[in-house]
Amino acid sequence: MKRIFLNIFVAVMAFGFMSCDNKLEMCVSFDTEVTDVTTDFLSVLFSSSESIGSLPVELVTENSVMTRSSNLNTEDTQIIYLSFSEPITPAVQGMVENVNSIYGLVNLSDRIGFEINRSPRPIELNPELNPELQMEISAEMALANLLPLVGEARQFLKSNFLFTNQDIENMLIENDAHEVDLVLLVMEITATSGGIQNSGWYCLAAALGVNALWSMQGSSATKWTKQAIKVAFRSIARKAKGPIGAGIAVVVFGLCMGGVSAF
Numbered sequence: 001m002k003r004i005f006l007n008i009f010v011a012v013m014a015f016g017f018m019s020c021d022n023k024l025e026m027c028v029s030f031d032t033e034v035t036d037v038t039t040d041f042l043s044v045l046f047s048s049s050e051s052i053g054s055l056p057v058e059l060v061t062e063n064s065v066m067t068r069s070s071n072l073n074t075e076d077t078q079i080i081y082l083s084f085s086e087p088i089t090p091a092v093q094g095m096v097e098n099v100n101s102i103y104g105l106v107n108l109s110d111r112i113g114f115e116i117n118r119s120p121r122p123i124e125l126n127p128e129l130n131p132e133l134q135m136e137i138s139a140e141m142a143l144a145n146l147l148p149l150v151g152e153a154r155q156f157l158k159s160n161f162l163f164t165n166q167d168i169e170n171m172l173i174e175n176d177a178h179e180v181d182l183v184l185l186v187m188e189i190t191a192t193s194g195g196i197q198n199s200g201w202y203c204l205a206a207a208l209g210v211n212a213l214w215s216m217q218g219s220s221a222t223k224w225t226k227q228a229i230k231v232a233f234r235s236i237a238r239k240a241k242g243p244i245g246a247g248i249a250v251v252v253f254g255l256c257m258g259g260v261s262a263f
Contacts, residue, residue: 037159041152048149049254052247053103055141060134076140081117084131096133106251118245143243146180153182161226175237180246185233203256207249
């Protein structure tokens, strides 16, 4: 099933790469064919979605330290916040407490409608006006499962846009970015290059948590060039959410493309 969706997505992207929407001006610099490295990136993204989705999560409660699963290492866990639009009922809290993986958390978010904030909360919120729950996830485990995809993202930039290793390192240093942000960058490139009508674009936009056209619209570029990519990366780096945020984005994409979740 995963391979079927990948083939459909690549076929639709091929059409997008060979055409140009004048209204949105979304021609790309590699608009003649879908390269093997693009297919490789998407293939690894699907497999990473499965491995990251299986990573353990735990609800933070008053006695969570006493009952924490041995699957989580207390030294590398990070807190993410689940924001609800309505008061949290015991039934809802019970459903969240029963979630034991990132896959389950993302799926439950879609079913009952809470927001997964993928980075630390910047300010203290009023719990009555902004009800929330906290979950613990291992950043180290998320990063380990993202590294193969980071490698494919680097290769994508080098093969399709002639980035050198030094170009990529300079881009990371200049933006004080984590290398996992390269995954989000390549996701955005493939999303906007595929055309606005296909499910691949929709799922990638949902995974990024923002309109996937934002960075292109925020620059003066009319196609994906090396310079346009650097401009887009600055925007991604400013909203960086680290390995956990990137991991959740990858899982959202995999679920959405698999038809498991509508998002």
